[in-house]
Each structure stands twice: as structure tokens, then as C-alpha cells.
Amino acid sequence: MTAIKSIKLEGRIAATPLGINFLRAEWWGDxxxxxxxxxxxxxxxxxxxxxxxxxxxxxxxxxxxxKDEAVQSQALPIWEILAKLRxxxxxxxxxxxxL
Amino acid sequence: MTYFYKGVGVGTFLHAxxxxxxxxxxxxxxxxxxxxxxMLHVSSGVVMSPCISVTRSYAxxxxxxxxxxxxxxxxxxPAHVYVIEIPDPLPTGIAIxxxxxxxxxxxxxxxxxxxxxxNGDAKFLLAVxxxxxxxxxxxxxPARPPGMxxxxxxxxxxxxxxxxxxxxxxxxxxxIVGIVHPAWVIQRFDxx
Numbered sequence: 698m699t700a701i702k703s704i705k706l707e708g709r710i711a712a713t714p715l716g717i718n719f720l721r722a723e724w725w726g727d728x729x730x731x732x733x734x735x736x737x738x739x740x741x742x743x744x745x746x747x748x749x750x751x752x753x754x755x756x757x758x759x760x761x762x763x764k765d766e767a768v769q770s771q772a773l774p775i776w777e778i779l780a781k782l783r784x785x786x787x788x789x790x791x792x793x794x795x796l
Numbered sequence: 797m798t799y800f801y802k803g804v805g806v807g808t809f810l811h812a813x814x815x816x817x818x819x820x821x822x823x824x825x826x827x828x829x830x831x832x833x834x835m836l837h838v839s840s841g842v843v844m845s846p847c848i849s850v851t852r853s854y855a856x857x858x859x860x861x862x863x864x865x866x867x868x869x870x871x872x873x874p875a876h877v878y879v880i881e882i883p884d885p886l887p888t889g890i891a892i893x894x895x896x897x898x899x900x901x902x903x904x905x906x907x908x909x910x911x912x913x914x915n916g917d918a919k920f921l922l923a924v925x926x927x928x929x930x931x932x933x934x935x936x937x938p939a940r941p942p943g944m945x946x947x948x949x950x951x952x953x954x955x956x957x958x959x960x961x962x963x964x965x966x967x968x969x970x971x972i973v974g975i976v977h978p979a980w981v982i983q984r985f986d987x988x
Contacts, residue, residue, distance in 0.1 A: 699868040729863035745866045747805075749841045750928050752963065756841040756864070780928040 699725045704782050706734070710774055713767035717759075722748070722779055732779060736768075748772065750779060800850035800880040800970060801857035803987075805865025806873055815878050816984060820976040822848050829891070829973045831902050838895050838969060839959035846973055847893075850880055853968040861987045874986035881982050882972070890974030895964035898971075899957050912961055916952030924954060924962045 706719040716739035724732040730750045737743045746757040746768065753776045759765040802820070804810045810820065827833060827846040836842040837849070851857050854877065861875035869875040882892065903911040914920055915938045923933035937949035963969070 699870075701868065724863070725868040726859075726863040729859065731860075731864040733866055745807075747808075747864055747866065749864075751926060751966075752839065752841045752959075753927060754841045756843055758844060776928075780931055783928070 701725050702727075704779065706775060706778065709778055710771055713764070713771065715764050715767050717764060717768055719771065719775065722775070722783075724783075732783075734775060748775065748779075750776065750783075797881065798852075798884070800852060800882065800972075801854050802848075802850045802878045802880060803857035803860030803862075803864065804876045804878065805861055805863070806869050806875050807866030808864075811865070811876070814984070815876075815976075815978070816981045817978055819978040819981065820848050820880075820972075822846050822973070822975075825975070829893070829971075831899070834893065834895055834898055834971060835956045835960045837971065838963050839956050847971040848973075848976060849967075850970050850972060851968045852970060856967050856969075858985075858987055869988050871988055874988045877985045877987055878981050879983040879985075880976060880980055882976075882980055887977075890972065890976075893971045893973065895969060895971055896961050899960050903957055910953070910955045910957070912955060912957035914952050914954050914958055916954070920952050920954075921962065924958060925966055 701723050702725070703721045703723045705721050707721065710719045712718040718737050720735045720737060720743070722732045722734050732748050732750060734746045734748055734755070735743060736746070744759070746755045746759070748754065749756050753773060755769060755772050759768055802815070804815070823844045824846055829846050833845055834847065837845040837847045857877045861877050862869060865875055882890070886892065899912065905911075914924075916923075916933065917938065920933055923930035927934065934951050936951065938952050940949075
């Protein structure tokens with residue numbers, strides 16, 4: 698069973714004006730450059746977008762262009778949070794495992 | 797014989813079908829291929845492009861398949877790495893580009909600016925390859941040559957050209973423009 702790690706984004710990244718609320722970033726490979734950003738829309742429907750950490754960009758898009766533009770504009774703020782917290786997360790996890 | 801590899805993560809668009817049966821089409825086959833299309837595809841991860849990314853490295857493809865899905869692969873729902881063999885000479889209607897050579901060939905004049913050169917220090921390239929581990933290098937202003945005054949210090953200049961070349965080298969990435977015929981997708985490995 699693959700262990701899923703996550704960092705909460707809710708409360709750290711404001712919802713977009715069109716009501717997309719970023720919930721959390723998830724990943725299952727400590728050394729991987731990919732994370733999945735989970736979000737919810739106003740109607741409660743949840744979705745996911747992959748982010749390439751090295752490219753500092755989402756590699757998925759939302760079909761609605763206006764929503765997509767709002768989401769893509771949040772890639773860098775989300776990346777900055779991940780760059781700061783994910784390394785610490787992985788380091789403390791490695792220490793806990795005695796690595 | 798040259799083999800190319802394509803990693804497909806669980807839950808992604810291409811995961812729904814067996815590429816040995818369907819072949820592979822780019823997300824936007826009607827768009828024309830250009831320098832900007834290549835750079836957007838490679839450096840910014842824009843998938844709505846006329847290109848299909850493949851790699852010469854099985855390891856890169858496996859990493860992509862395993863970790864770039866919408867969910868983690870499982871025994872019941874594995875990710876996949878496909879092996880692709882393109883006929884040589886190339887059939888009509890298909891082109892293959894090495895992004896490093898393609899970008900470099902459009903930047904042959906070292907007197908022109910901007911090009912793929914940066915003005916950071918000798919380790920700045922590490923930040924382009926792995927920005928999360930080298931956060932500070934994007935914000936540390938490059939040293940100013942003696943006698944050159946003026947201007948507000950800012951981080952080093954890094955162009956899309958540089959990002960494209962570095963990312964392509966890292967991933968051993970090749971761009972296919974056109975449709976990959978099902979017969980060219982010769983093998984599939986399950987990744988769990």
C-alpha cells in the first residue's frame with residue numbers, strides 16, 4: 698500500500714474569485730517532482746490537478762477557460778508553500794524512520 | 797533501432813485506453829509546431845499542444861508513470877510505460893524534434909538577447925533543474941561587474957529557452973509532432 702503524504706492548502710491559499718478552493722497537495726514519492734492538488738468548487742464538486750514542482754506549473758487544465766486562468770495564476774503561490782514545507786515534511790519523515 | 801518511452805499515470809487522459817490499440821494523438825493536433833509551442837510544452841508543462849512528449853530514458857518514463865498520475869498506481873490499477881518504435885525513415889505527416897537542438901538552432905547569434913544564457917552564478921543552473929531545493933538562487937541578485945552602476949538588484953535572468961533546454965536534457969525528452977500509429981507502440985509495462 699502506497700503511503701500518501703499531504704500538505705494542507707486550505708487557509709493558506711485564498712479561494713479564487715470563481716469559487717475554487719484549494720484543499721491540499723498530495724504525493725506518494727518523496728523524491729518525485731509531481732504532486733496532485735485537490736480542490737473543490739462552489740457546488741461541492743472536487744477535482745484534481747497535477748503540478749510539476751520543477752516546472753513550477755500545473756500540467757493539467759480546467760475546461761472552463763475563466764476558471765482555468767484563475768487556477769493557473771495560483772500555481773506559483775502554491776509552489777512556494779510546497780517548496781518550503783514539503784522538504785521539511787520529507788526530512789522529518791526520513792528522520793522518524795531513522796534515515 | 798531507437799526506442800522511445802512514454803509514461804502514463806493512473807487517472808490521466810491516456811490511461812483510459814490501451815495505446816497499442818489506439819495509438820497516440822497530441823492534445824491539439826491542429827495547432828502548428830513552432831518555437832513558442834515547443835517551449836510552452838516543455839518548460840511550462842502546457843499539455844494543450846501539437847506535440848507528444850516521449851523520452852529516451854525508461855527510468856524517466858517509469859518515474860512519470862508512477863508519480864504523475866491523479867492517484868497512486870495499485871495492483872488492480874497499474875500505471876503504464878509504453879515502448880514506441882518509430883519507423884526510419886519517418887513516414888509522411890510525422891516529425892520528431894530534439895528540443896535542445898531545436899531551441900539552440902533558433903538562438904545561433906550570441907550577440908542577440910535574450911537567448912538561453914543566464915546571468916546568475918556558476919551554480920544557478922542547479923536552481924533551474926531543481927528549484928524547490930535551491931529557492932534562494934532565484935532571488936539572489938547576480939554580482940554586478942565593477943564600474944557598472946544603476947538599477948534595482950533583482951534575481952538572475954532565466955529565459956524560457958534555458959528552461960526548455962534544461963528540462964529536455966533532464967528528461968531525455970523528444971517531441972513528436974503528428975499521430976503515433978498503434979503499430980509503433982510495441983510494448984506496455986505495468987507499473988505498480
